[in-house]
Amino acid sequence: MFSHISSNNQSQKLKQLLLLATLSLSFIISGCGSDNTETEIVEEEVVIEEPSDNVSNEITDTDFETTDWTDATHSKSADPDFDEVFDNTQVKRFDFVVTPERWQSMLDNMTDLYGEFGQRTSGPGGGLSDQDEDPIFVPSDVYYNDKQWYRVGIRFKGNSSLQTSWQQGILKLSFKLDFDEFEDDYPQIDNQRFYGFKKFSLKNNYDDQSLLREKVAADVYKRAGIAVSNTAFYALYIDHGNGPEYFGLYTLVEEIDSTVLETQFVNDDGNLYKPEDGGANFVEGSFNTDNFEKKTNEDDEDWSDIIALFDALHDETRLNDPATWRTNLEAVFDVDGFLKYLAVTGIIQNWDTYGRMPHNYYLYNNPETSKLTWIPWDNNEALQNGKMGGSLALDFSNLESSNWPLIAKLYADETYKARYNNYLQDIIGDAFETNSIQGIYSDYSSLVEPYATTELSGFSFLNSSNNFYQAIEKLNEHAESRSEEVETYLNSQ
Template sequence: MKNHPLFVIFLLTIVCNIQAQISLFDNTIIHEIKISSTDSNLWQNLTDDYNNGIASDNIPYRSVTIEIDGFIMSSVGIRQKGVSSNTTVSTTKKPLKLNFGKFVDGQKYDGVKKINLGNGVGDPAIIKDKLAYNMLRYHGIPSPRVSHAKVYIQGQYWGTYALIEQIDKRYLKRNFATDNGNLWKNKGNNDLSWQGTDINNYPFELQTNEEENNWSKFIEFVNVINNSSDADFKNDLENVFHVDEYLRILAIDLLINNSDSYLERGRNWYLYHEPKSNKIHWLPWDYNLTFNRGEDGDNDFDILNSENEKILIDRVLAVPEWKGKYLNYMCEILQINMIRERLDPELDALLDLIDDDWGSTNNFFTVTDIDNAINGNTWTDNTFQEKTYQGLKKFITDRAEVVQTNITAQNHTCNPIIQSINVKDVVINEFMTSNDDGSQWVDQDNENEDWIELYNNTNFDINLTNYFLSNDNSFLHKWEFPENTIIQANSYLIIWPDKDVHQVGLHPQFKLDKDEGKLFLTHLDGSLIDAVEWDTEIAKNTSMSRFPNGTGDFQNIAVTFNAENSTLLSIKDSFTKLPFKIFPNPAKNQLNIKFKVLPISTSISIIDITGRQVYSSEIQNRALKIDISKFKSGLYIANVTNETTNFSYKLIIK
């Protein structure tokens, strides 16, 4: 048989593309990205496009074929990017941007549309972005994911790059309650001072909802920062801005000397107005010039940023409550986040990963430079600032000591972070990933949402301050329990992962996937308290439950919302074998329960929508009257149980 060249090419493409996409942000491996084009002058054309378009911020993409870890994608957009990271480089190892969906609508790789390829200017090991974003996520701040890749262009090895996730709608969907809000990128040097209501006076670009072009929330935010009176400032800013998130970002930025940010140069951040909370989030960006500190401590920021006049920082830290929280966050970061015990293994693992794959002279730092930048006392930046800085490990040690001294000088005491529970003291006990409309399991707004049930295996109440739930192993501290959330001894707590962050109660900004997913319960110090993973579809209105309750493996047994997991009959069977009436419903002052036949050992408990038990009793007679006159109005669940059955009944108390 004579092979037809086009058929062979087509067949090879099919074979390559039936391979699964390897996770782009798997940082246990060095990825390989091979860029090819029929354009023999591809690189020169990319360079010309950059030089001609950088001044007007209009650099066009060119279409190329990309192979990522063996997976081939055609018609992918590529262009050069950056400013100083591009113009100060003496080799062709320029920063790049890939746009998988530029020429093919909807085309993505591993769920992302765009990826940034950082070339390591000012960062020999190309690790500073990864390290900073890791620290931010550790303290509950959404941040881009980072991995590393060897890049080839037209068959030639181009160098090792950092792969940095783009902040766009896909990023917003993964990290926030909604992705349909307005996203602004700071495109210049800006101190957020008041420049009036004309949006052209601000160097920001609206990157979502461009047709509506609604800047009202942005103008409101800047107006509050500048023009709200001292008496009203705290309340006004809290109404429009996630202040607590910003305090954490500010603490980390100052700790790691982030000069190329709002702190000093007024650069590198996004603002996102999330519609459900109706507040603006500060999204940090571009950390390749962080962790810089001279041998004698030059380049250090004062912990109050007093040397740089930035109105947002000045006014926020002038509020005593916020200044105290900010210093507390600094204390936390120094105790559990920016510490050698946590960060050294990450630095060592990366060095082991990339030193054997460095190779080409196109990498403008040597392997020795990389080692010095991590392990040495000093290293010299010959790409950008022509300065000598401390190695990363020495920076972490020395900077922490200086900041701790500065905190003490503020007459602030750092209290130790204490983890109050052990592994499996509190467990993920039951969860439902598809709660269909009309079911009996509803939240406080009478909505059928997915739910997670925690159980306290101990005989004492547990405060869940500094504990987190997440569905993402790259962001374990995704949703933090509100301060002083209590799960009572040997009791249950219901969480509604529905992205309804604006509602009262426990509503994380993520949802559960019925087909496959993960759940993690962790502490701020990084301890894993409990976790569960599933890889098969969970049917509607069914749950996965630990059996025996609180200790066993997960099984698909009868739903026992906010009650003990057992080998119970279905709710339908329970109703048949345990007939009773609860009335009236809605009820106001008194609730009545009547049984035709009362099984032995029957009891009732009533819980409110937060999972707190407000009433419990053994049922001795076929008729029971319950005084509910002191119950608050709202939705409640009555659990009626005996030795073999369990029935959950929805109540409304007026």
């Protein structure tokens, strides 16, 4: 394995042997947890060096050949290979090889943004700070199935989950990958892709002891016919100067502003927005361009499609001429898609999205219909009642209606309420049917068990393997309870 690592540097051979030994050891250890007996997460001290004033990010390593490059694996001309990248039947493996200097610059940058590693800072929100600046990208070589991808841009990603993990002293952080981020510095990698994909998020399954929620929630949205990212399980190893270290089991997530638009819509020419904070809750009069960041057509300063949605939603015809109100709203917004999204989200539960938090969704102006379409995002907190007051009730009885008018006004309309109820019935009988979803839990938990139960202390949100098994039990219990809850709600209508 990893013969390509040594093609440019003979010293990498030793790292290959260490990497193989690490992987073999992880499977030996994992057998200890296969009978559901409790094993402690292996203790591993995470040492972060003091920030250095001498770290340089100067690009000097430009003399190399892309010997592993093929059209199918590296070229922009290749169609996205979903079967290769998003395989539900196995846990794939990524290896990042980044120079010690660049790794240290990433850690130094995190210290500048969020304070000392393993130390909670004082401030509002329990030590969490508002931070508009993303962590820095650095070049890293990425290895997968004996092939090398060159000088790939990697950075840490996330918001509260990133800060909290850092402050808790857990180095299992989420990553953003951009395969041609540094093409201007390295002409050899112009338009580099990973089996047709330009960008990914590599999610750390924050605060999820089952390590399944990000993937299963996306699967349920997909099964219900909602546009959503494809996902897959990956084991991540990083060599930043001392040989490969196991960083844990991650979930690879397809980026919305790339292949999701290209493959799940007619094209990616429409406006894509990533709403956040403020006007992202659609309260009348709250629209602000800052709260609707454009991810496509960034240079076109035109938010008329978002403004049209605000206007249609809050038009007075809702009360004196509901039919006209519905017609005008549906001219600019995929209402049925949103109602289906509400039904899925209500069944699986997610407190960290619209209705509780003004974030974790995208809006795409579908070129085929000229309607804004709702796309869910960031599902690691799904499949549980959750925090911060918990998830919304199926009848939205715990919704603060004045703060979340896009839900409140649609549910108050009898026509839309009936459609929502029909979607609930359809989804609980298909996309989230109890036996089916429990079968998925069984398959996925068996698949990831060797990787979850061998995560290392300091690189895991588990205290022991028993946490993992208990979390799977809770997911199965949750599936049963949601079926009962939907039945009770529908019988009351």
